Amino acid sequence: NAGVTQTPKFQVLKTGQSMTLQCAQDMNHEYMSWYRQDPGMGLRLIHYSVGAGITDQGEVPNGYNVSRSTTEDFPLRLLSAAPSQTSVYFCASRGSSGESSYNEQFFGPGTRLTVL
Amino acid sequence: DAKTTQPPSMDCAEGRAANLPCNHSTISGNEYVYWYRQIHSQGPQYIIHGLKNNETNEMASLIITEDRKSSTLILPHATLRDTAVYYCIVRVHGNTPLVFGKGTRLSVIA
Secondary structure, rough: OOOOOEOOEEEOOOOOOOEEEEEOOOOOOOOEEEEOOOOOOEEEEEEEEEEEEEEEOOOOOOEEEOOOOOOOOOOOOEOOOOOOHHHHEEEEEEOOOOOOOOOOOOOOOOOOEEEE | OOOEEOOEEEEEEOOOOOEEEEEEOOOOOOOEEEEEOOOOOOOOOOEEEEEOEEEEOOEEEEOOOOOOOOOEEOOOOOOHOOEEEEEEEEEEEEOOOOOOOOOOOEEOOO
């Protein structure tokens, strides 16, 4: 299994540009989520999804959109990038209740985004 | 608001046990205690979790007080590779998200 994969690894945007951060998992996990981590800070939850077609907001959802059309993919969209969105973005997934992966959340390697 | 309180930083000598405390005085009866760590700038890694009994796995031990208001993560023989930020999280089982606090930065010193 590749686990949780994220693309791109690095990205530089100009203010006002839009882009999509990709996240995919091959573990058939129902639950997926997006976090951002600013320098020297802990992770903050942006959006999460408990299954295909279902998404919900986390702690810091403003400026970000998500959709979940398949179990495998959970893209994060920045509609109009701002310097305040400069951060490292982590995607994560875990299994459903009753599965062995339920208690362990797997994280991707992160996408480092800079907005100028 | 954070549900857990952890010291911002700790040091530990290589080869000694690292004991990382966590206060969760407002924990509910159906909330579990989870520990994750983040090495350098990698994605966080699951370590262990428990409800009220002490737990042990190949990475660490988790000691939860009888009143469940605090817990301690124990790395029995810390190595330099255990240098990381350790996060203590309380969470209800179900489709609830994992919410991170600021964690404890553990430095293992040779």
